Amino acid sequence: MSTPQPRRAVYFVSDSTGITAETLGNALLSNFPGLTFLRHTIPFVDSVGGARDVVRGIADAHAAGLDPILFTTTKDASVSDALAAAPATRIDLLQGHLTELENCLATTATEQLGRFHTVGDPEQYFRRMRAVEYAIEHDDGQSMRALDIADVIIVAPSRCGKTPTTMYLALQYRLLVANYPLTDDDDPGDGLPRDVARYASRCFGLTTTPLRLSQVRHERRPSSRYSSLAQCTRELRRAEILYRATGIPYLNSSTKSVEEMSAVILQTLKLRP
Amino acid sequence: MSTPQPRRAVYFVSDSTGITAETLGNALLSNFPGLTFLRHTIPFVDSVGGARDVVRGIADAHAAGLDPILFTTTKDASVSDALAAAPATRIDLLQGHLTELENCLATTATEQLGRFHTVGDPEQYFRRMRAVEYAIEHDDGQSMRALDIADVIIVAPSRCGKTPTTMYLALQYRLLVANYPLTDDDDPGDGLPRDVARYASRCFGLTTTPLRLSQVRHERRPSSRYSSLAQCTRELRRAEILYRATGIPYLNSSTKSVEEMSAVILQTLKLRP
Numbered sequence: 001m002s003t004p005q006p007r008r009a010v011y012f013v014s015d016s017t018g019i020t021a022e023t024l025g026n027a028l029l030s031n032f033p034g035l036t037f038l039r040h041t042i043p044f045v046d047s048v049g050g051a052r053d054v055v056r057g058i059a060d061a062h063a064a065g066l067d068p069i070l071f072t073t074t075k076d077a078s079v080s081d082a083l084a085a086a087p088a089t090r091i092d093l094l095q096g097h098l099t100e101l102e103n104c105l106a107t108t109a110t111e112q113l114g115r116f117h118t119v120g121d122p123e124q125y126f127r128r129m130r131a132v133e134y135a136i137e138h139d140d141g142q143s144m145r146a147l148d149i150a151d152v153i154i155v156a157p158s159r160c161g162k163t164p165t166t167m168y169l170a171l172q173y174r175l176l177v178a179n180y181p182l183t184d185d186d187d188p189g190d191g192l193p194r195d196v197a198r199y200a201s202r203c204f205g206l207t208t209t210p211l212r213l214s215q216v217r218h219e220r221r222p223s224s225r226y227s228s229l230a231q232c233t234r235e236l237r238r239a240e241i242l243y244r245a246t247g248i249p250y251l252n253s254s255t256k257s258v259e260e261m262s263a264v265i266l267q268t269l270k271l272r273p
Numbered sequence: 274m275s276t277p278q279p280r281r282a283v284y285f286v287s288d289s290t291g292i293t294a295e296t297l298g299n300a301l302l303s304n305f306p307g308l309t310f311l312r313h314t315i316p317f318v319d320s321v322g323g324a325r326d327v328v329r330g331i332a333d334a335h336a337a338g339l340d341p342i343l344f345t346t347t348k349d350a351s352v353s354d355a356l357a358a359a360p361a362t363r364i365d366l367l368q369g370h371l372t373e374l375e376n377c378l379a380t381t382a383t384e385q386l387g388r389f390h391t392v393g394d395p396e397q398y399f400r401r402m403r404a405v406e407y408a409i410e411h412d413d414g415q416s417m418r419a420l421d422i423a424d425v426i427i428v429a430p431s432r433c434g435k436t437p438t439t440m441y442l443a444l445q446y447r448l449l450v451a452n453y454p455l456t457d458d459d460d461p462g463d464g465l466p467r468d469v470a471r472y473a474s475r476c477f478g479l480t481t482t483p484l485r486l487s488q489v490r491h492e493r494r495p496s497s498r499y500s501s502l503a504q505c506t507r508e509l510r511r512a513e514i515l516y517r518a519t520g521i522p523y524l525n526s527s528t529k530s531v532e533e534m535s536a537v538i539l540q541t542l543k544l545r546p
Contacts, residue, residue: 008378027346028370032378033381041545043536073300089377096540097301097364102418104342104362107282109304126436132437134407160282161398164405168441171531215443216399230537258444259399263290263316272314 007036009066015074018043024093025071026080050084062087119227131170138178146194147178153196154179156206157235159216161253188242203245204265205250207236280309282339286327288347288362291316297366298344305430324355334376335360404443417468420451426469429479430508432489441531461515477538478516478523480509485527
């Protein structure tokens with residue numbers, strides 16, 4: 001019997017939303033898959049009082065034997081100093097790099113408190129809202145209204161992952177993304193469905209494994225022909241024949257996250273802003 | 274007349290999706306708001322050949338006087354070595370911290386190539402798909418079907434930002450989020466709309482400035498009563514009276530990004546997973 005791995009408490013502390021701290025902190029922790037981490041994200045720590053509350057919480061974890069690790073992206077010096085009192089391994093995700101950048105840009109950073117994930121540009125906000133609304137309107141072939149201005153049209157059989165990928169592209173990159181279902185009525189010999197055929201250059205296909213598709217469809221309609229392995233196998237095979245015949249790029253969603261698929265779609269269709 | 278600021282080419286290079294490199298790199302660059310950066314994200318650089326292509330591109334930028342900066346999150350040693358040849362200020366976003374973590378965890382990182390934004394857990398993928406589909410189904414009060422299992426119900430007058438915030442919470446945190454419109458028919462004296470009143474403890478309100486709302490509504494219906502400043506002022510005032518009267522928390526979306534609002538909603542409703 002192997003020794004049980006100790007659990008470590010991990011804190012992502014930020015003066016803003018905590019997203020950067022969480023993202024980079026987790027990216028670093030993912031390199032240690034055998035260990036157990038108890039994660040806590042504490043955003044909006046922009047005062048010494050707030051920092052002291054955090055330190056108290058960390059001290060409790062330390063007393064409980066959880067050997068805390070503290071990832072920070074706080075910029076205010078007094079807040080950072082207050083956090084230094086925490087009984088934890090402190091990993092400041094910004095400071096070293098910020099100094100490197102200051103040297104290379106021959107200027108000093110502004111004193112703004114980590115405003116990256118804050119509103120900044122109203123124009124960006126509008127574009128994002130517009131992209132999300134466009135995605136909802138043009139989800140699952142429900143509307144062709146503004147299909148001509150789509151940046152990407154994702155096609156695939158039902159439940160291959162069109163919708164989450166669409167929403168991610170809209171939110172993260174503010175692209176106008178429509179998605180369109182391939183059904184049993186679509187014969188690969190006829191090419192892409194008529195509504196999207198003229199936009200083939202913007203199409204991107206998804207496929208997956210028959211087993212995964214069957215599992216996902218089973219959640220929605222258990223014990224149906226729709227979710228049967230035979231039907232899934234058939235629809236996926238026809239979809240892949242279609243993609244190859246029409247030359248549209250495609251990906252297997254069973255082995256990729258929404259983030260990965262989006263990155264590939266951007267690169268393939270040369271859509272990076 | 275001030276000296277024009279030089280433009281700097283910035284590269285975010287990763288062996289995976291590039292999201293972490295982009296996010297942290299941009300968070301660092303946001304501290305230098307007066308400078309102009311030409312950004313390039315290059316994901317999936319996981320071979321020496323790929324790294325050399327990147328180096329060539331950077332050399333071109335250098336020759337054009339763009340004084341490149343290179344942010345990396347690549348883990349493979351041979352890829353990192355190949356990138357070291359680039360004529361750029363190199364800022365490795367992971368390496369220093371990875372060593373700190375290795376020391377603190379008394380173990381070495383696995384050799385997996387930066388797999389954080391990759392598929393990992395199929396269960397997470399299902400939860401995310403389910404959350405996005407739930408959000409679309411329960412957008413704008415269109416369906417009450419599964420409102421009882423909502424983690425959050427965002428309420429606000431039309432165009433205050435309910436939908437992008439909903440989608441972000443679904444994608445990023447896999448929460449089940451519904452949203453419900455407040456209309457001119459809703460009298461604050463009657464409390465929350467009947468469909469959501471029983472779920473008041475999960476409600477979160479949004480407001481904005483009358484000018485911002487008028488601008489956003491104008492895009493959809495120009496020169497209408499709906500987009501008039503008077504109507505917007507009225508609806509927002511009634512919404513805020515309602516929030517205060519029912520005690521539901523609320524935020525002004527005109528000063529916050531979707532990320533920020535989501536972080537506040539999570540904290541306020543104690544929804545962090």
